[in-house]
Amino acid sequence: MQVINSSRIGIAQGSVDLFSDFEEGGEMWTGEGSRARSQWIAFDQQFAVPPIVHVSLTLWDMDSAHNVRADLAAENISETGFDAVFRTWKDTKVARVRISWIAIGAVTDDDDWDVT
Template sequence: MKKLRATTIGVDQGKVELFSEFAEGGEMWVGSGTRERRQYIPFSTSYRTPPTVHLSFALWDVDRSANLRADLMTENLGTDGFDMVFRTWADTRIARVHVAWMSIGEVASDDDWDL
């Protein structure tokens, strides 16, 4: 559990189209084996320490002829942003993915003193 000691807590959120590859015949749609897409997501304001980040699928367009295999995670989480990472493997075919995210953490306050 992350305990926040600040009187100022920041919540940031957004939604991104991580990829859309079915129209162009991209690797996520026609490829096989291990595949990955990543995108750097900057926060609108820096946090004092790395925040907690939650990811969820906002749109998931997949082919039903194969097993659905997916891994959605954050990497390189810092005070200014993070990498959103989506992975799939084997014969899974993914046409497009949109991901919603939310971050919660301590932000600087006008009452903070820098000594």
């Protein structure tokens, strides 16, 4: 559990298309090559410390002839952003993926000051 000891809590959110491989025969759709995609998501404003980030699939377009396998994670979380990472494996074919995300954490203010 992350305890936020601040009277200033920031909440950032967004949605992003991670990839669309169907039209151009990309690796996620053909099932050959890299089976992971990563995209850096930058926050509009910086957090005081790395926030808690939740990611979820809001659109997934998968081939129905194969098993659906998916792993979605927020990695390398910092005060300025995170990597949204989608992975699949074996014979799963993915045409496109869109994710939504929310970040919650402490933020600084111009009125903050340090006496050290």
